[in-house]
Amino acid sequence: MQHGIVRKFIGAISLLTLLSVLILNFFVGIKLKDYFEQQTSERLRSNARLVSSLLEQPLIEKDFEGIREKIPAIASTLSERITIIDSGGTVVAESERNTGQLDNHFMRLEVTRARESGIGESNRMSDTLGKSMKYVAVAVMSDGTPQGYVRLALPIEDIEDQVQVIYRTVLTGGLVAVVLVLIIGAFITRSIITPITEMTEVAEAISKGDFSKRLKVKSSDELGVLARSLNLMADELRQTISNLKSMDKTRTDFVANVSHELKTPLTSIRGFIETLEDGALEDKANARRFLSIIKKHTNALTNITNDLLKLTELESAETRLEMNPFDMKDLVGEVVSGFSYAAKQKGQTIRVEFRGGDEEGFLLYADRPRIEQVLVNLIDNAIKYSPEGSRIKIISERLKYNVKVSVEDNGTGIPDEHTHRVFERFYRVDKARSRAVGGTGLGLAIVKHTVLLHRGEVYITSNLGMGTTVTFTLPIN
Ligand SMILES: Nc1ncnc2c1ncn2[C@@H]1O[C@H](COP(=O)(O)OP(=O)(O)OP(=O)(O)O)[C@@H](O)[C@H]1O
Ligand SMILES: [Mg+2]
Secondary structure (H helix, E strand, O other), X not given: OHHHHHHHHHHHHHHHHHHHHHHHHHHXXXXXXXXXXXXXXXXXXXXXXXXXXXXXXXXXXOOHHHHHHHHHHHHHHHOOEEEXXXXXXXXXXXXXXXXXXOOOOOOOHHHHHHHHHOEEEEEEEOOOOOOEEEEEEEEEEEOOEEEXXXXXXXXXXXXXXXXXXXXXXXXXXXXXXHHHHHHHHHHHHHHHHHHHHHHHHHHHHHHOOOOOOOXXXXXXXXXXXXXXXXXXXXXXXXXXXXHHHXXXXXXXHHHHHHXXXXXXXXXXXXXXXXXXXXXXXXXXXXXXXXXXXXXXXHHHHHHHHHHHHHHHHHHOOOOOOOOEEXXXXXXXXXXXXXXXXXXXXXXXXXXXXXXXXXXXXXXXXXXXXXXXXXHHHHHHHHHHOOOOOOEEEEEEEEOOOEEEEEEEEOOOOOOHHHHOOXXXXXXXXXXXXXXXXXXXXXXXXXXXXXXXXXXXEEEXXXXXXXXXXXXEEEEOO
């Protein structure tokens, strides 16, 4: 591609230069030829007048011998051919030939013109010298009749030679210009083409999925701007592709996790149903036990499905929160009493504490059922992941613009390397243990999404073996 453009560009400007030189030469040539001819004509005319005034007297007196003596000196001084013709057309003196060799000049064009108007000019082949000449003849008059003619001549070739010299000089100059144009043109095109070639390479690399190549931005002109845009585009594409890849990974992981979570209880349920079909149905006591296991797994399936539905709903863009005013104090109280049975089972105590809000209370605008779910998930975790007899504390604090709630337990805690991941879907620190207590790893994901949808914040702090605190804030309005 590079050479294609360079060749076309340089070819075009060279051709243009050459063409301009030729056109220039053509017109200059015409003009110069005119000019030189006119110069020559004027020179011949004034010299012819000069010579005719010098020889007027001897011509009238027909002192041809005297004239012949003077002619060579005058001709060499003027560097022009001189011919003296008598009134009858006979050549009486001539600077370049013997007069005897010459025929009658009475009808020569310049002579007939001089006879008519005193001075005559013509361009024609010289019979005598065999080359193109410019002639000027002046009639020497006496008593109104021509007494003879003084004729001066110069070869036209001389004019043409002069024009040719200039013509050649201009042409040489033109060719030098073309060579210069070639060199400078090659340099300029290369400086334009090289960045374009580099850009093409980067663009091609991008089209093949390689986003690593970048251009050096060397100038601030259009090419520099283009290079910068190309670099920016590569950056953005790389970012977008990597986002898409991670989104895709999240999606596949999610599908794999869901399938796995569903498969475990389903396999178990099918196993017990088959056992029942194979005769266990007759054994009333065992049959009842199997059915209760089936029921437990079915409940687990229902829970997973419900949690997934909640998550999907929270994530879908259309989710509108049903914002209503309610008192956080009431809500915490309700949820805690809902857990009193479960806590009692494990010999745990739940303590509820409210700080601040003496005047304003804990009134806030939020989606009550969804915040209830948040509290349920957090208290459920605190109970599940704490040993028997432990204590759970729920502290609600009224701040200037927020209500802050933390659920604190002194249970198993979470190893540091896991704390930042527990909000991910299906993420469980100890899969087997969580599953044993009925956990699928969706609870905290729902908490996070709900709080973020409310423009609040959520964070977790935990010490292994000491306990865990999950805190969330909600804006009051
Ligand atoms: N209070 C806590 N103490 C110790 N570990 C916790 C606590 N809360 C959460 N975890 C850890 O974080 C993981 C994720 O919690 P999350 O509530 O999202 O899921 P889950 O409780 O396993 O299942 P689900 O809540 O969906 O029934 C848990 O499996 C557990 O390992
Ligand atoms: Mg949970």
